[in-house]
Amino acid sequence: MADQPLHVAMISWFGIGHFTPNLYVANKLAGRGHRVSFFVPKKAILKVKHLNHHPDLISFIPINVPHVDGLPPGAETTNDVPFSSHPLLMKAMDLTEPFIEASLRDLKPHLIFYDYQHWLPQITRRLGIKAIIYFLTGPAILGYMMRKPLDNGDKTVDPDTELMVPPPGFPPTAIRLKLFEAKKLKQSTADMEGEGAGVSFQRRMATCFSECDAMVFKAFREIEGPYLDFLERRMGKKIFSIGPVLPNPPPNATLEERWAKWLASFSPKSVIYCSFGSECVLSKHQFQELILGLELTGMPFLAALRPPVGAETVESALPEGFDERVKGRGIVHGGWVQQLLMLNHPNVGCFLSHCGSGSMTEALCSEPLMVFIPNAGDQLINSKILCGDQKVAVEVERRDEDGVFTREGVCKAVKMVMDSESEIGQTIRSNHKKLRQILLAPGLEDAYLDEFIHTVRSMLI
Structure with missing residues (x-):
């Protein structure tokens, strides 16, 4: 295997926000001559094929997603259903197991990347394929959630209160959650536990962890090394x-x-560029507070957002008179934007985001200063690490009791980082510049990929 090209299969949760990061990895591997077989729901291929930069080496394997009662006809991805229906979509994904097994038997890849398919390692073990669980989230969130009461069902500790602080043995950190954030973190898992999923999300992931051959994170060791080491000790896995x-x-x-x-x-x-990713949907009230906060800054802005809950379009959810007041300097756009190119434009000076994993990485490696409004799951931990531990960003303040943010809070946070004369603004700029230089050091990304490929080859011997 020393110089033989690898054949890597990939399957992920049926969401565009999961397909695209996997395709980024596929492109990196294909750029080095490795072959990738990428499982994607049939209609979704049209939405992601433009991201395939190596069609000679990356092949899409179309999945016919079985119908499950309760899902709209033809539903394939998270974009096709409301969040409340995600457990049903997960059940539909599980029903593809026979097709995936038959395909892997024919394809004979060396390894497969996966995430929520708890049944996959049993298949790969029979076929002699290595199963590698690939996390789009950083290691800190997984380590943060791994605590005894959550593992063994102990009910003596209130899990909401307990999640406000890191578990015993966790690396030194500034992470301290407010009660509403701890509840959001717990809810992020509970949301996937809904009726119809077939198996609890906690059990699903526990099986994925225990049965995989290795665990891979899309993460910077320069920032998240202590969390990777903590997990390796806890999991007993590579x-x-x-x-x-x-x-x-x-x-x-x-x-x-x-x-x-x-x-x-x-x-x-x-210019302020604002985006909350492909999955985040705000309430109408918070959507309006966000864009009114951008208006309040007096700065030019482009907000690329999904329509809020209950609205068909972003235009229908705009506050009265908003368009006229910001005409010429403010745009709220409901479609897709070339985010990386936007962040690299010389006139963009601030990036306001939800601190999702993909956006966080792109922001760290770009020049615009960062402001965060984390919404759920790993975003809450990501934001605390970058704002508290690394001091490279500012988080918008929220009310303690319910987590609601205001237009004034949005405006204050943006002005805080954009003010080059303030102490906070100077600290943010200096720390961001230093960290960015480290992360963009020549050869850093190649070194990560070299180590990954070397490790995989050693597993195949």
């Missing part, structure tokens, strides 16, 4: 990082003309 896995823009990629032209009308580092 755990390693594959690095930042930044997407490579297609050759000669340029920012869409309408955005390039609009951005060109402003001065360098003056």
Whole structure:
């Protein structure tokens, strides 16, 4: 196996936010001559095939997603159903098990990346394929959630209160959650426990952890090394990082003309870019507070957001008179934006996001200053690490009792990082610049990939 190209299969949870990071890895591997077989629901291939930069080496394997009662006809991904229906979609994903097994038997890959498919390691063990669970989240969130009462069902400790602080033995950190954040963290798991999933999410993931051959994280050891080491001790598994896995823009990629032209009308580092990813849907009240906060800054801004709960379009959810008040300097856009190219535009000076894993990585490796409004799950921990431990960003304040943020809070946080004269602004700028230089050091990403490929080959001997 010393110089033989690898054949890697990939399957993930049926969400665009999971397909795309896996495709970034696929492109990195294919760029080194390795072959990738990528399982994707049939219609979803049309949404991601433009991200395949090596069609000669990356093949999409279409999945016909079985119908499950309660799901709309033809539903394939999380974009097709409300969040409350995700457990049913997970059941549909589990019903693809016979097809996946038959396909793997024919394809004969060396290894497969997976995430929520708890049944997969039993298949791969029979077929002599290595099963590697690939986490899009950082290791800190998994280590944070691994505590005795959650593991053994002990009910003597209130899990909401307990989740406010790290578990025993956790690396030294500034992570301290408010009660509403601890409840959100618990709810992130509970949301996948709904009726119809077939197996509890906690049991599903416990099986994935215990049965896998190795665990891989999309993470920086330079930031998250102590959490990787903590997990390796706790899990007794080989755990390693594959690095930042930044997407490579297609050759000669340029920012869409309408955005390039609009951005060109402003001065360098003056524009706020706001995006909450492909999955996050805000309530109408919080959606309006967010964009009214952007208006309140007096700065130019582009907010790329999904329509809020109950709204068909972002336009229908705008506050009265908003369009007229921000005309010429503010845009709320409901479609897709070339985020990496946007972050690398010289006139974008601030990135306001939910601190999801992908956005966090892209933000750390770009120049715009960072402001976070974490919404759920790993976002809550990511934000605490970057704002508290690393001091490279600012988190928008929320009310203690319910976690609601205000337009004034949004405005305050943005102005805090954009003010180059303030002590906080200077600290954020300095720390971000230093960390960015470390993460973009020549050869860093190649070193991560070299180590990953070397480790995989040693597993195959």
